[in-house]
Amino acid sequence: MSVRLDENVLEMRNISKSFPGVQALDDVSISVKPGTVHALMGENGAGKSTLMKCLFGIYHQELGEIVLDGQQVSLNSPQEALRKGISMIHQELQPIKERDIAENIYLGRYPMSKIPFLIDHKKLYQDTSELLESLDMHFDPHTKLADLSVSQMQSVEIAKAVSMNAKVVIMDEPTSSLTENEVESLFKIINNLKAKGVAIIYISHKMEEILKISDEVTIMRDGKYVGTWKASELTTDLIISKMVGRELTNRFPARHNTPGEVIFEVRDFTSIHEKSFREVSFSVKKGEIFGIGGLVGAQRTELMEAIFGLRHITKGEVIYKGQTLNIKSPKDAIKKGIALLTEDRRGSGIFSVLSVADNVSIASLHQYVDHLVMLNSKKINNLVDENVQKLNIKTPDNKTLIQSLSGGNQQKVIISRWLANNPDVFILDEPTRGIDVGAKYEIYTIITKLAEEGKSIIMISSEMPELLGMSDRIMVMCEGRVSGIVDGKSTTQEEIMALATKYM
Amino acid sequence: MGFINKLQEKFQNLISTFTNRDKFVKALFNNAILIVLLAIVVFVGIRNPNYLSPQNLITLSVNAAPRFIIALGVSGCLITRGTDLSAGRMVGMAGCISASLCQRLDFAGRLHAWLPDMGNHEVYWVIGVILFTIICCCLVGLISGSIVAFLKVPPFIATLGMQQIIYSFNMIYTKSQPIGALRSSFLTLAKGITIPWIDLGKGRFMSIPYMFILMILIGIIFWFLYNKTRHGKYMYAIGGNEVAAEVSGINTKIMLLKIYCLAGGMYAIGGMLQAAKAGAASLSLGQGYELEAIAACTIGGVSTTGGVGKVSGILTGVLVFELLKSALLFLGVDSNYNFMVQGLVILVAVAFDIRKYIAKK
Numbered sequence: 001m002s003v004r005l006d007e008n009v010l011e012m013r014n015i016s017k018s019f020p021g022v023q024a025l026d027d028v029s030i031s032v033k034p035g036t037v038h039a040l041m042g043e044n045g046a047g048k049s050t051l052m053k054c055l056f057g058i059y060h061q062e063l064g065e066i067v068l069d070g071q072q073v074s075l076n077s078p079q080e081a082l083r084k085g086i087s088m089i090h091q092e093l094q095p096i097k098e099r100d101i102a103e104n105i106y107l108g109r110y111p112m113s114k115i116p117f118l119i120d121h122k123k124l125y126q127d128t129s130e131l132l133e134s135l136d137m138h139f140d141p142h143t144k145l146a147d148l149s150v151s152q153m154q155s156v157e158i159a160k161a162v163s164m165n166a167k168v169v170i171m172d173e174p175t176s177s178l179t180e181n182e183v184e185s186l187f188k189i190i191n192n193l194k195a196k197g198v199a200i201i202y203i204s205h206k207m208e209e210i211l212k213i214s215d216e217v218t219i220m221r222d223g224k225y226v227g228t229w230k231a232s233e234l235t236t237d238l239i240i241s242k243m244v245g246r247e248l249t250n251r252f253p254a255r256h257n258t259p260g261e262v263i264f265e266v267r268d269f270t271s272i273h274e275k276s277f278r279e280v281s282f283s284v285k286k287g288e289i290f291g292i293g294g295l296v297g298a299q300r301t302e303l304m305e306a307i308f309g310l311r312h313i314t315k316g317e318v319i320y321k322g323q324t325l326n327i328k329s330p331k332d333a334i335k336k337g338i339a340l341l342t343e344d345r346r347g348s349g350i351f352s353v354l355s356v357a358d359n360v361s362i363a364s365l366h367q368y369v370d371h372l373v374m375l376n377s378k379k380i381n382n383l384v385d386e387n388v389q390k391l392n393i394k395t396p397d398n399k400t401l402i403q404s405l406s407g408g409n410q411q412k413v414i415i416s417r418w419l420a421n422n423p424d425v426f427i428l429d430e431p432t433r434g435i436d437v438g439a440k441y442e443i444y445t446i447i448t449k450l451a452e453e454g455k456s457i458i459m460i461s462s463e464m465p466e467l468l469g470m471s472d473r474i475m476v477m478c479e480g481r482v483s484g485i486v487d488g489k490s491t492t493q494e495e496i497m498a499l500a501t502k503y504m
Numbered sequence: 505m506g507f508i509n510k511l512q513e514k515f516q517n518l519i520s521t522f523t524n525r526d527k528f529v530k531a532l533f534n535n536a537i538l539i540v541l542l543a544i545v546v547f548v549g550i551r552n553p554n555y556l557s558p559q560n561l562i563t564l565s566v567n568a569a570p571r572f573i574i575a576l577g578v579s580g581c582l583i584t585r586g587t588d589l590s591a592g593r594m595v596g597m598a599g600c601i602s603a604s605l606c607q608r609l610d611f612a613g614r615l616h617a618w619l620p621d622m623g624n625h626e627v628y629w630v631i632g633v634i635l636f637t638i639i640c641c642c643l644v645g646l647i648s649g650s651i652v653a654f655l656k657v658p659p660f661i662a663t664l665g666m667q668q669i670i671y672s673f674n675m676i677y678t679k680s681q682p683i684g685a686l687r688s689s690f691l692t693l694a695k696g697i698t699i700p701w702i703d704l705g706k707g708r709f710m711s712i713p714y715m716f717i718l719m720i721l722i723g724i725i726f727w728f729l730y731n732k733t734r735h736g737k738y739m740y741a742i743g744g745n746e747v748a749a750e751v752s753g754i755n756t757k758i759m760l761l762k763i764y765c766l767a768g769g770m771y772a773i774g775g776m777l778q779a780a781k782a783g784a785a786s787l788s789l790g791q792g793y794e795l796e797a798i799a800a801c802t803i804g805g806v807s808t809t810g811g812v813g814k815v816s817g818i819l820t821g822v823l824v825f826e827l828l829k830s831a832l833l834f835l836g837v838d839s840n841y842n843f844m845v846q847g848l849v850i851l852v853a854v855a856f857d858i859r860k861y862i863a864k865k
Contacts, residue, residue: 310751329755330752331755347747347748348745349751350745351740352744353740353807353811353812354740354744363753365737365738373734374728374732374733375732
């Protein structure tokens with residue numbers, strides 16, 4: 001595994017980066033040779049994206065150095081990274097859809113004509129044609145991006161990287177929304193790039209793909225570097241064991257809940273979107289913590305939002321205490337005693353400009369109406385005080401704006417918002433995302449207590465230890481389908497990882 | 505005891521505001537608008553004491569009343585991250601509809617020849633007209649609200665379209681003629697309760713305008729609505745985070761309908777007050793009022809990014825404009841400068857106000 005230094009186009013040496021409460025990267029090093037595909041693998045939260053954001057100038061590492069072509073560089077912005085020959089193909093492409101291919105590729109660096117201020121359109125389209133031809137892409141440079149498929153947009157994005165003379169191209173889950181044929185053509189382009197001497201850092205969860213396309217594989221875990229291997233030396237099982245190989249420590253409270261009879265059942269749930277969840281059936285018992293595992297993009301969130309009335313389905317039913325529910329909106333779901341803690345706390349959880357009190361009480365105000373329309377402030381204040389105390393929410397007072405609280409406390413506020421409605425089924429979507437370790441334990445304790453009180457908990461989690469440490473049973477999803485339901489005590493990380501990639 | 509402690513605490517806070525430099529500067533920034541307001545009053549009051557005379561205060565309150573009521577209407581739209589550009593034209597519509605139905609029977613040039621003779625019960629007719637006008641405007645508000653809530657047209661565009669439609673309706677309805685010669689019962693709206701013990705000299709007595717009373721009343725109702733009812737809480741929630749509001753079980757569409765409908769009702773009241781004040785209504789009634797109402801709300805701290813805004817702030821914003829207009833008059837400034845000064849005040853006030861939020865980051 002010893003490589004000569006001068007052979008590497010890129011070296012990231014001993015990179016460390018922390019966020020409040022998390023050591024995201026801890027002494028990570030990676031070396032990439034020109035004309036190769038270097039795969040970067042790890043579970044969600046292993047630090048792959050953070051590392052790449054450091055490379056692309058979005059974040060700045062606290063320790064460590066980046067060496068490009070033998071020269072130490074400091075990358076303070078994506079623009080600087082682009083100038084120095086590093087390009088990134090994001091998972092979510094952000095093209096300017098209403099402009100054509102040529103304009104998208106040369107945006108911000110249009111060829112100028114001899115007359116001041118005027119763009120040399122002839123050269124623009126000529127250059128684009130030549131560029132596309134050299135990459136074996138057969139597009140008309142005048143095509144609007146909106147008229148292209150996702151994979152074609154991706155090709156344009158890659159062409160743009162080449163046009164900027166990129167030495168290193170980062171591809172973050174480039175195949176997540178591609179069909180099999182499209183993946184094939186992407187691989188052709190990648191091989192094309194390799195032949196031109198471009199180095200590609202390839203992030204993906206899909207084992208087969210990795211083994212097929214990459215030359216070297218670096219595996220990360222918990223923000224740490226695990227190792228680098230030649231792809232030919234690896235197998236799927238080997239990669240999984242290296243990705244998850246860690247000891248489970250006592251990070252979870254003891255559970256004394258006893259699952260009873262089935263009270264909540266989902267049958268045959270199928271989305272209106274072809275690529276989303278299909279024919280999902282499962283049942284949850286009273287007092288049970290039912291974990292849902294899978295990789296990002298397995299459509300778990302979409303499924304839960306559909307159950308809660310936020311998304312449409314073509315078929316499927318929810319049976320609750322023997323009764324078929326007709327849920328058309330969150331309001332209906334809430335009335336029946338279902339609560340949903342959403343994944344995106346900032347986007348669909350907190351009301352950042354409102355107070356803690358308003359944030360706690362907003363979903364249960366109907367309980368506090370006196371004299372026709374007037375709200376009983378005293379009762380509302382009691383409710384808030386009670387919850388702040390019970391869940392140990394750290395806030396100066398109830399009138400403080402929720403945005404000034406820490407992530408963990410914000411999460412507790414939203415949990416208490418739902419507790420105020422006394423639901424029986426609690427859907428928690430990534431309940432500890434972005435929360436520091438101490439607050440995580442508190443959230444786990446709350447979840448455990450709720451289950452002990454006989455509430456049914458459905459918990460989506462992308463963190464393997466959390467899933468294993470908290471769940472009575474675990475349902476694993478892959479590509480919108482249920483790939484298995486396993487017992488939380490007897491299962492292993494390897495089994496779940498295998499199920500999570502079953503249909504890929 | 506609790507109350508006394510609270511009072512003591514507030515007093516200590518006040519003292520420390522004046523002794524602690526940082527706190528003082530912060531307080532200065534946070535209350536910039538109020539300070540500007542106070543400065544205008546003191547400056548003009550010294551230059552021309554008549555500025556603070558009871559007579560001028562009455563004029564001020566009568567001018568402020570319809571503006572405040574209209575601004576309250578718009579505030580709901582603004583707080584939910586929307587806007588209502590049709591406000592001014594709806595004010596005009598309300599003025600024209602109500603005035604046309606309240607023209608005197610002895611006036612030959614009245615718009616509707618069929619107006620009934622109610623004899624001594626004229627007042628019931630006028631009350632009926634007022635209610636009818638409010639309902640008309642609520643319905644128009646409901647249409648705007650539906651376009652925003654169900655068709656998902658951005659409020660700026662939706663209400664811009666409504667503005668044009670309503671203006672055209674006004675033209676067709678009034679045949680572009682001014683509507684005057686209104687019944688005395690209708691004009692009563694612009695009168696007030698005389699207070700016999702405050703003598704203004706020359707046999708005139710102080711009187712409290714009904715408009716002023718109405719403005720205070722509606723202000724109080726809105727304060728309760730915004731702070732003590734589900735309607736208010738849901739409105740702030742939608743403005744703060746519409747997706748989270750939906751997840752929390754709030755029917756956001758119905759809420760938007762209610763808000764635009766209520767706004768319509770407020771424009772109706774504002775329009776009728778203006779018509780009564782002027783003794784007539786015409787096409788130009790209400791022109792540009794929406795912009796002044798939005799400006800007043802913004803100056804009063806209604807956030808353009810939604811979820812924030814207080815009734816007291818809206819009142820402050822309206823008063824800034826009315827005091828300013830009156831001040832310019834009293835200072836003898838050429839009225840051509842009015843809009844320039846108003847524009848400057850908007851820019852300065854909001855630039856100051858926004859510093860509060862910038863500093864927080």
